[in-house]
Amino acid sequence: MNIGILGLGLIGGSLGFDLRSQGHHILGVSRRESTCEKAVALGSVDQASVDLSLLATAEVVFICTPLALIVPQLEQLIAHLPVTTVVTDVGSAKAEIVKAISPQWRNFIGGHPMAGRTESGIEAAQRHLFVGKPYVLTPITTTPTTAITIVEDIVRSLGATIYHCQPEQHDYAVSWISHLPVMVSSSLIAACLSETDPDVLQLAQKLASSGFRDTSRVGGGNSELGVMMARYNRQALLRSLQQYRHHLDELTNIIEQENWAVLEEKLKLTHQARRNFVK
Numbered sequence: 001m002n003i004g005i006l007g008l009g010l011i012g013g014s015l016g017f018d019l020r021s022q023g024h025h026i027l028g029v030s031r032r033e034s035t036c037e038k039a040v041a042l043g044s045v046d047q048a049s050v051d052l053s054l055l056a057t058a059e060v061v062f063i064c065t066p067l068a069l070i071v072p073q074l075e076q077l078i079a080h081l082p083v084t085t086v087v088t089d090v091g092s093a094k095a096e097i098v099k100a101i102s103p104q105w106r107n108f109i110g111g112h113p114m115a116g117r118t119e120s121g122i123e124a125a126q127r128h129l130f131v132g133k134p135y136v137l138t139p140i141t142t143t144p145t146t147a148i149t150i151v152e153d154i155v156r157s158l159g160a161t162i163y164h165c166q167p168e169q170h171d172y173a174v175s176w177i178s179h180l181p182v183m184v185s186s187s188l189i190a191a192c193l194s195e196t197d198p199d200v201l202q203l204a205q206k207l208a209s210s211g212f213r214d215t216s217r218v219g220g221g222n223s224e225l226g227v228m229m230a231r232y233n234r235q236a237l238l239r240s241l242q243q244y245r246h247h248l249d250e251l252t253n254i255i256e257q258e259n260w261a262v263l264e265e266k267l268k269l270t271h272q273a274r275r276n277f278v279k
Contacts, residue, residue, distance in 0.1 A: 002027060003154075004058030006073055008039045008048065010117060011090050012064030013125025016044035018158050021127070027054050030122075038122050056080045060150060062111075063089040067228035071100045078105055086147045092174060092225075093232035094138045094167035102140060107147045110138035110167055112174070113160060120222050131159035138167040175236035177277065179229040180244060183237070185219025186226065 001024050005012045008030040016039065020026045028045035029052055030036050036048035047054060055061055055077065063070050063077075070089050081087070088111045091097050098110045115133040117124055135155045139148050155162055165173070195201040230237055254263050 001025070001059045002057050004029070004055035004061035005045065005064055006052070006055065006061060006077065007064035007066075007069075008035050008044065008122050008125075009064060010120050010122075010124045011113065011115075011129075012062065013039060013042070013044045013122045014115075014127070014129040015062055015064065015090075015158075017042075017125060017127045018130065019154070020044065020046065022157060027058055029054055035122050042122065042125070044122065044125055052077050053080050056082075058085060060086045060088070060154065063087065063091075066224060067091045067093060067097075067232050070097055074101050074105065074108075083107070086150050088137075088151050091232070092178060092229060094136075094170045096232055098138055098140060098167040102142060106142070107144060109143050109147050109151050110170075111151065111155070112136045112138075112170065113155075114178070115160075120225075128159065130155075133160050134163055135160035136163045136165060136170055138165060138170050140167070171233050171236045172239075175233055175240040179233055179237045180240040182218045182221070182226050182229060183241060184244065185216050187219070189216050189219050 003019055003024045004027045005016055006029045008016070008028050012028070016026045016028060020043065026045040026047075028036065028039050028048040029050065030039065030048065031050060033050055036050060039045045039048045052073075058081070061077065061081070063073060065073050070091050074087065074089075077087075084107065086107045086109070087101075087105055088109050089097060089101075090111055090113055092112055094110045094112060098108075101108045101110075113130055113133060113135045115129050115135075117126075117129075135158070137148070137151060137155070152162060192201070192204060195204065251263075251266070254266070
């Protein structure tokens with residue numbers, strides 16, 4: 001197939017590597033000429049351009065731009081596409097995007113690969129990024145079956161595990177396991193920086209090991225992506241943050257009251273529950 005990728009960053013570049021290795025002809029579009037040149041040199045795409053018209057022959061297009069650009073780029077892109085072209089995106093929030101795009105392009109299906117790295121850009125792209133990872137598709141009642149099947153087949157070929165849900169369900173779910181952790185992790189780093197004794201802060205920085213590395217990783221990632229998560233999934237994220245604050249308040253009260261038995265039960269419960277989220 002001729003497959004177009006609009007946005008040649010981590011996700012777009014990684015898609016290009018895997019789909020090109022399967023024999024598809026990959027057309028890439030980026031805002032920067034330098035990124036286009038790198039993508040071709042690395043072997044992520046067969047052709048690349050800053051001009052959207054390059055995608056006119058694509059049978060399927062993946063929009064892999066930052067969240068804020070998905071809808072504006074789609075609105076410019078559709079002027080170059082035949083009506084048969086299937087369009088999907090990889091944005092980490094779905095309800096607003098699906099609501100905005102579906103009336104404009106019948107053959108659209110929302111998507112979100114749950115795969116990534118702290119690094120960003122075409123240089124961070126890697127082969128087999130999606131193997132064994134969840135890949136969510138959010139078709140609605142008006143989404144053509146043919147479009148769903150085409151995207152499913154491509155996603156399955158990446159080695160990803162496909163999940164279907166409503167756009168709103170997706171946003172509530174990822175607010176818990178993706179967007180909330182970014183804000184919590186960022187708050188952890190900020191709280192550490194609030195230490196007023198410079199010697200203690202320096203010592204903490206020297207002693208930080210795997211526990212701090214794991215819990216702070218997503219908070220130290222792409223700041224633009226973090227803002228977009230909050231902006232495009234605001235209501236679900238606020239709901240999750242409020243619940244998280246409630247549980248922090250509970251822990252504070254338990255420790256203030258030195259109720260160690262209750263604390264132990266709470267920690268046992270979360271220890272057992274974690275396996276339902278992380279295999």
